[in-house]
Amino acid sequence: xxxxxxxxxxxxxxxxxxxxxxxxxxxxxxxxxxxxxxxxxxxxxxxxxxxxxxxxxxxxxxxxxxxxxxxxxxxxxxxxxxxxxxxxxxxxxxxxxxxxxxxxxxxxxxxxxxxxxxxxxxxxxxxxxxxxxxxxxxxxxxxxxxxxxxxxxxxxxxxxxxxxxxxxxxxxxxxxxxxxxxxxxxxxxxxxxxxxxxxxxxxxxxxxxxxxxxxxxxxxxxxxxxxxxxxxxxxxxxxxxxxxxxxxxxxxxxxxxxxxxxxxxxxxxxxxxxxxxxxxxxxxxxxxxxxxxxxxxxxxxxxxxxxxxxxxxxx
Amino acid sequence: xxxxxxxxxxxxxxxxxxxxxxxxxxxxxxxxxxxxxxxxxxxxxxxxxxxxxxxxxxxxxxxxxxx
Numbered sequence: 351x352x353x354x355x356x357x358x359x360x361x362x363x364x365x366x367x368x369x370x371x372x373x374x375x376x377x378x379x380x381x382x383x384x385x386x387x388x389x390x391x392x393x394x395x396x397x398x399x400x401x402x403x404x405x406x407x408x409x410x411x412x413x414x415x416x417x418x419x420x421x422x423x424x425x426x427x428x429x430x431x432x433x434x435x436x437x438x439x440x441x442x443x444x445x446x447x448x449x450x451x452x453x454x455x456x457x458x459x460x461x462x463x464x465x466x467x468x469x470x471x472x473x474x475x476x477x478x479x480x481x482x483x484x485x486x487x488x489x490x491x492x493x494x495x496x497x498x499x500x501x502x503x504x505x506x507x508x509x510x511x512x513x514x515x516x517x518x519x520x521x522x523x524x525x526x527x528x529x530x531x532x533x534x535x536x537x538x539x540x541x542x543x544x545x546x547x548x549x550x551x552x553x554x555x556x557x558x559x560x561x562x563x564x565x566x567x568x569x570x571x572x573x574x575x576x577x578x579x580x581x582x583x584x585x586x587x588x589x590x591x592x593x594x595x596x597x598x599x600x601x602x603x604x605x606x607x608x609x610x611x612x613x614x615x616x617x618x619x620x621x622x623x624x625x626x627x628x629x630x631x632x633x634x635x636x637x638x639x640x641x642x643x644x645x646x647x648x649x650x651x652x653x654x655x656x657x658x659x660x661x662x663x664x665x
Numbered sequence: 666x667x668x669x670x671x672x673x674x675x676x677x678x679x680x681x682x683x684x685x686x687x688x689x690x691x692x693x694x695x696x697x698x699x700x701x702x703x704x705x706x707x708x709x710x711x712x713x714x715x716x717x718x719x720x721x722x723x724x725x726x727x728x729x730x731x732x
Contacts, residue, residue, distance in 0.1 A: 351711065351713060360711055361708060361709040361710075361711070362702075362709055362711065363711055363712070365699070370711065373708070407729060408727070408729070409729075480730070510728070554727050554728060554729065555699065555700070555701075555702060555727040557727075558702055558725065558727040559702055559709060559727075562702060562704060562707075562709060562725075563708070563709065565707075570673055570674055570725065571673075571674050571675075571676075572674045572675070572729060572730065573730070576729075576730040579730045581730050582728065582730040585728050585730075586700075586728070589697050589699055589700050589728070590697065592699055593697050593698070593699050596699075
């Protein structure tokens with residue numbers, strides 16, 4: 351087996367493209383996939399200020415590295431979730447990544463700013479730890495981008511993430527969620543920042559390989575709260591199908607994006623409004639007399655009420 | 666011949682005897698090749714690469730969960 355581009359010694363196979371690459375040609379392939387994603391969906395303009403949501407994991411650090419290499423003005427955003435030693439190590443990895451490249455890392459803290467950590471929130475208010483974590487991150491990323499005057503928020507969602515989410519939404523025929531699943535979400539209202547997923551053409555095995563071959567130290571350990579969650583189970587199912595038939599995940603996701611996403615988007619008639627508590631954009635309530643409250647504010651109110659009150663004495 | 670394989674996450678180490686290629690090792694570990702990367706001396710091995718007696722490799726799972 352030889353490298354598809356240069357006939358050199360191979361370090362990785364990419365079976366869905368019937369290809370194998372040496373180290374340098376693999377970097378070329380990864381850069382090309384990201385450049386294609388950005389160009390096809392007009393994700394970024396050269397002068398954009400980009401805020402990359404980084405967790406310390408392989409995908410977000412690979413993304414940050416790639417955007418810096420491609421010459422974008424990309425700062426990182428790390429949100430402390432309060433998951434003990436795991437969060438501390440994740441933050442340290444992001445700080446070291448930024449320091450080594452002279453890049454800017456913006457740090458936010460969920461407990462300091464909103465009064466709860468993810469372990470405290472897990473299972474309360476009807477949301478799983480992953481559910482409340484996702485909700486909190488989406489909210490804080492948007493808010494941090496607005497506060498910092500960024501044009502775009504970039505996240506490290508890869509082909510496997512997107513295929514697994516589409517799979518879950520399809521199993522439930524959650525057409526409203528499907529309609530919002532796209533590699534780019536434009537800022538359709540004031541208060542919303544454009545969101546992009548430049549890694550959606552790359553499998554997560556490829557983003558991990560990119561980090562290993564580039565010497566990027568990422569957090570290999572899995573989040574201690576994630577164990578056996580639904581997305582992991584869906585990924586395992588899709589990976590078994592992929593093993594038998596390479597390209598299954600790619601066709602599933604890309605077929606959707608090219609032929610079905612637009613149909614669902616047209617049918618998605620969700621009306622948006624301003625949250626009466628925080629001013630961010632949310633879905634308008636069915637009853638026009640009801641004050642709009644976003645999912646984050648509703649969830650936070652339930653959580654903070656359920657947490658023990660700690661008295662702080664001044665002085 | 667004996668190969669030492671460190672699997673993570675979660676972190677654990679196993680010894681596997683009589684595996685000639687990476688594909689044989691993954692088969693014995695009952696691991697899907699498309700879900701992992703096999704690392705030796707800081708670089709990646711493909712499923713067809715040969716293993717040597719005393720090799721120490723890492724089998725790193727590339728799947729991560731999320732919201």
